[in-house]
Amino acid sequence: MARARAAQTNATFLKLAGPQLVQMFIGGGAKLVRDAFQLAKEKSPCIIFIDEIDAIGTKRFDSEVSGDREVQRTMLELLNQLDGFSSDDRIKVIAATNRADILDPALMRSGRLDRKIEFPHPTEEARARILQIHSRKMNVNPDVNFEELARSTDDFNGAQLKAVCVEAGMLALRRDATEVNHEDFNEGIIQVQAKKKASLNYYA
Numbered sequence: 001m002a003r004a005r006a007a008q009t010n011a012t013f014l015k016l017a018g019p020q021l022v023q024m025f026i027g028g029g030a031k032l033v034r035d036a037f038q039l040a041k042e043k044s045p046c047i048i049f050i051d052e053i054d055a056i057g058t059k060r061f062d063s064e065v066s067g068d069r070e071v072q073r074t075m076l077e078l079l080n081q082l083d084g085f086s087s088d089d090r091i092k093v094i095a096a097t098n099r100a101d102i103l104d105p106a107l108m109r110s111g112r113l114d115r116k117i118e119f120p121h122p123t124e125e126a127r128a129r130i131l132q133i134h135s136r137k138m139n140v141n142p143d144v145n146f147e148e149l150a151r152s153t154d155d156f157n158g159a160q161l162k163a164v165c166v167e168a169g170m171l172a173l174r175r176d177a178t179e180v181n182h183e184d185f186n187e188g189i190i191q192v193q194a195k196k197k198a199s200l201n202y203y204a
Contacts, residue, residue, distance in 0.1 A: 002049040002094040012043040018055030021074050029074030037081040045090035053095040059104045082112045121157055124150045134165040141179040149185050164188040
């Protein structure tokens with residue numbers, strides 16, 4: 001959506017990934033943020049898209065762990081940059097997350113990331129279509145029932161459905177199969193569900 005908006009408005013598109021902003025060296029993430037905003041000013045009009053902003057934008061807390069402090073330092077730099085340009089700088093920031101509930105309220109204050117657009121999980125019909133799209137370049141057994149698979153992925157988003165297809169393909173490769181069968185997809189669903197559960201437990 002952000003890329004399409006940039007193309008529609010003839011703006012430069014600059015993508016950042018939250019996990020890449022988490023640096024092991026002190027000040028590394030903050031420097032990346034500063035450099036990105038400086039480049040955006042030079043290339044304006046510009047849309048900065050920050051994917052997985054929850055990697056650096058979680059609610060702040062007191063911590064003695066250096067990694068946690070570095071994440072918070074990076075977020076403070078992001079807040080500083082968001083406050084540092086006016087509306088006529090022709091720079092817009094769009095961020096994406098699957099965990100809006102854990103974001104620091106400071107990010108959502110007026111003048112920062114103050115508008116929320118929510119994309120609900122796809123419907124059963126849409127899930128079946130998404131699975132078909134992401135497996136169209138794979139040699140899929142004709143007996144694969146995408147409608148049945150869609151019913152098994154009730155709370156999956158688009159990225160997770162893509163991950164199911166990737167896992168299914170890898171499972172077929174591991175058993176030296178020439179086709180991806182229905183059981184490969186079922187096992188892929190189980191593996192993605194396990195990763196989802198682990199992620200939720202991490203933030204709990």
